[in-house]
Amino acid sequence: MSEKQPKKTGAPRPTGKRQLAGVSTTSVSAQKAATPAVARKNPDEKPGGGVAAFIPEVVAEMRKVVWPTAKQMVVYTVVVFAFLIIMTALTAGVDALVRAGVEFVLTPR
DSSP states (O other), rough: OOOOOOOOOOOOOSSSEEEEEOOOOOOOOHHTSSSSSGGGGGGSGGGGGGGGHHHHHHHHHHHHHOOOOOOHHHHHHHHHHHHHHHHHHHHHHHHHHHHHHHHHHHHHO
8 A cells, every 4th residue: 555656866856745756736626627618517607717716816826836945046046147247248248349340330541
């Protein structure tokens, strides 16, 4: 009656709300909620559940989010700033080259 556990290797498994391998991640209620409007039994039911169901649906979706740790956020922020610095330098370099080329062509000799 034991489930098959994956063999442990050098890399740790990701944490969060993840299922064991081979177990379905879709529940029956989620499957019913994803049913198209034409296949629903109640034709008066609004697609998406209407305005009143919006906030509870948002809360339910936010609970599914696997949030990054503080260390991951610092790394992501540093990567973004490094990318911005590189792209700014690249754009400034191309701008300077184009400006020099235009001045060379338009300058009377």
